[in-house]
Amino acid sequence: xxxxxxxxxxxxxxxxxxxxxxxxxxxxxxxxxxxxxxxxxxxxxxxxxxxxxxxxxxxxxxxxxxxxxxxxxxxxxxxxxxxxxxxxxxxxxxxxxxxxxxxxxxxxxxxxxxxxxxxxxxxxxxxxxxxxxxxxxxxxxxxxxxxxxxxxxxxxxxxxxxxxxxxxxxxxxxxxxxxxxxxxxxxxxxxxxxxxxxxxxxxxxxxxxxxxxxxxxxxxxxxxxxxxxxxxxxxxxxxxxxxxxxxxxxxxxxxxxxxxxxxxxxxxxxxxxxxxxxxxxxxxxxxxxxxxxxxxxxxxxxxxxxxxxxxxxxxxxxxxxxxxxxxxxxxxxxxxxxxxxxx
Numbered sequence: 001x002x003x004x005x006x007x008x009x010x011x012x013x014x015x016x017x018x019x020x021x022x023x024x025x026x027x028x029x030x031x032x033x034x035x036x037x038x039x040x041x042x043x044x045x046x047x048x049x050x051x052x053x054x055x056x057x058x059x060x061x062x063x064x065x066x067x068x069x070x071x072x073x074x075x076x077x078x079x080x081x082x083x084x085x086x087x088x089x090x091x092x093x094x095x096x097x098x099x100x101x102x103x104x105x106x107x108x109x110x111x112x113x114x115x116x117x118x119x120x121x122x123x124x125x126x127x128x129x130x131x132x133x134x135x136x137x138x139x140x141x142x143x144x145x146x147x148x149x150x151x152x153x154x155x156x157x158x159x160x161x162x163x164x165x166x167x168x169x170x171x172x173x174x175x176x177x178x179x180x181x182x183x184x185x186x187x188x189x190x191x192x193x194x195x196x197x198x199x200x201x202x203x204x205x206x207x208x209x210x211x212x213x214x215x216x217x218x219x220x221x222x223x224x225x226x227x228x229x230x231x232x233x234x235x236x237x238x239x240x241x242x243x244x245x246x247x248x249x250x251x252x253x254x255x256x257x258x259x260x261x262x263x264x265x266x267x268x269x270x271x272x273x274x275x276x277x278x279x280x281x282x283x284x285x286x287x288x289x290x291x292x293x294x295x296x297x298x299x300x301x302x303x304x305x306x307x308x309x310x311x312x313x314x315x316x317x318x319x320x321x322x323x324x325x326x327x328x329x330x331x332x333x334x335x336x337x338x339x340x341x342x343x
């Protein structure tokens with residue numbers, strides 16, 4: 001389980017690192033925040049990675065025991081599927097408790113911190129972090145910036161185009177040189193523009209205005225971090241429990257569902273792992289992966305239906321758990337051991 005978990009976390013961390021390093025290189029995210037963002041994403045992903053890890057571990061471990069005929073030896077000693085289910089269930093309870101804590105408490109805190117960092121990055125755009133020849137959008141300022149040349153040591157850009165807006169006015173600015181500074185009087189971020197033009201147009205199609213300047217200051221508002229709008233993923237579980245909005249109900253049900261998913265998937269791995277010695281310990285991994293992918297796709301669709309009001313809070317997303325439990329019972333029934341009458 002530990003080996004599989006390390007591999008899955010490493011793969012997920014690599015994927016996240018590629019995304020955030022690209023943002024850091026492009027000046028859209030502070031370099032020091034990259035590692036923290038990756039750790040936050042891993043903390044969020046663990047609510048899915050841990051059940052997945054336990055599920056695959058059960059399939060592979062028992063598959064190896066089938067390959068080495070250890071299950072046959074245990075069976076001859078009177079140890080069958082019911083006895084194998086018990087330790088798997090106890091381990092699943094421990095992991096499920098950990099997953100529930102991650103989903104109910106760590107998940108909203110991690111999302112809130114991640115949203116805060118993203119808001120900070122948007123409010124503190126640094127022109128020296130830009131790459132020449134790329135367009136950069138600063139959503140908090142409704143700006144698009146393009147520079148043909150960037151001198152990072154001098155915190156300067158050359159041949160810069162800026163598209164902004166001031167009310168109903170659309171502004172297009174060209175400057176030969178631009179410096180990124182902080183205004184000492186106001187403490188706000190500002191772009192010092194040298195030798196350029198500003199074109200202003202109304203959105204109603206009226207005549208525009210062209211202004212030439214030798215030096216001008218363009219303030220990047222707002223410097224202070226704008227509080228992020230309400231995001232249900234960052235909302236506490238206690239807050240969600242008191243909400244009647246379909247989106248909040250779906251989010252809360254998802255958080256609770258991870259606990260049941262952990263237990264059901266772990267138990268499901270027991271009947272799925274049944275193989276013959278010739279098949280090998282990885283014989284059922286592909287089948288297990290397909291079942292897992294189908295399950296999580298269905299539960300994601302069910303969550304989306306609850307959010308849009310297609311399905312009410314009851315049955316909500318719980319019908320997917322019932323289907324998974326039904327599949328578990330069918331597979332256990334096929335083994336002929338669990339439901340066999342004991343004499």
